[in-house]
Every structure is written in structure tokens, then in C-alpha cells.
Amino acid sequence: MGVPQLDRTFPDLKEAESIQRFWEVHYDDLLKRYPEQFVAVRDDKVVAANPDLALLIYHLRDMGLDARADVAIEFVTARAKSLLL
């Protein structure tokens, strides 16, 4: 299989920027409600949260949601400001 065509509409850069903006706007509130948890959002609403990523993914699957296609997931943590990678 050859490399698929790549352009600015797919994958959707604007959608990625929109999701990024959502997290920036709501992060502090989500941090209060779901500290140190993985949070899944669909249509700007939290649909699931779990401190364990694998459990969240499987919970979404049980809800009939695909982690890649149906929700945006972020790790909501107070520790992101101090990282040693």
C-alpha cells in the first residue's frame, strides 16, 4: 500500500485546534472535578473518567464509543507543569 494522500483537511487541523481550545478553556474546572484522571469528552460533555487509561478505554467500548473516533481524551493532572522526559 502506498502512502495515502495528505492534505490540510484530513486529518483535520481545524478540528484538532478546536479540541485543543476546549481543553485550554475547561482544564482548570476539569482538574477540580477529575484530578489525576483520564477524561473522555464528547460534544463538549464529559462522558467518562478514570485514573486508569486502559479501564477508561474499555469502559468507553462498553458504552459503544470508540476511543479514537467518538471522543476526545485528555489526562487531567496538576503535575504536567513539572516533567522530566
Add this chain to the structure above:
Amino acid sequence: MISGFWSPRFPLPLIRVAVWIEEFVPTWTLITFVLDTGATHTSIHPLDATRRLGIAPASLDATTWPGERVAPTSGGGGGVNYLETPASFGLFHDEPAIPPELLPPMSVKIAEMTRDNQGIPSLLGWDVLQYFRVTMEGRTRVTLDRI
């Protein structure tokens, strides 16, 4: 010019990169990487492996991977196993009229899932950065220009 960005909730430079990993996804996928001049290789960690590539957590168990493709790697967060798989990378210029910058085919390392690395961001390392002039100006600007 290809611009990265800074997030107010994150202390490191970020950049969106299109990645095509035929083994897992038939199409290009956007992943937000930390631009990491301290990493030799580009690596995708469990959060992006699951949410962006759709890899099931059970498939991020290194004991299920073919031994010849497992690459133990050390780092500041401790050593974990990575699965090496062929990948293509594309980066978008700020100017929409300029076609995306496609890099020669290479590989990417996908981390096994451990309790401690689930929330770690994916890292854009020197295997990709070697193709660019990287400019960083404090926390205000980060750009890549193809060399």
C-alpha cells in the same frame, strides 16, 4: 515555516504532526508531540496510542510483541519496551498553499503501557528533527524549517 505552539497548561513546546502507521491505521492521524531535542527517536506513548491510533490497551503489552521488534529504551522516566513499526511523517506549513512536508519513510517507537507512562506525551525526537532547522524563542515561538 512550520510552527509549533505552547499550551498554557503545559511547560514544553508542542507540535502537531500527521503520522501514518500502516500497521495500525489506514489513514493519516494527527498527533501532538512534545518537541524533544533530548530524544534520539520519535515515540508514541499509551495515551496517543489508544486515543489517536486506536490501539487496544491489551495490544500495548510488550509480552505479546514479536521479540525482534521490541526495543528496550532508557529515559528520564525509566526504561520501558517499545514496539518499532514503519511510519511516515508529514508536517504542515503555516502557509496553506505550501504542500505538507513529507519525510522519508522511517520507523516510530510505540511504548508498552505501564502504570507510570499512561499520561506521558508522545515525543518528537531527532530522527524527525534532523530534517529541520529548529528555532525556539523562549516560550513564545517554536518553528521548524526544512533543511
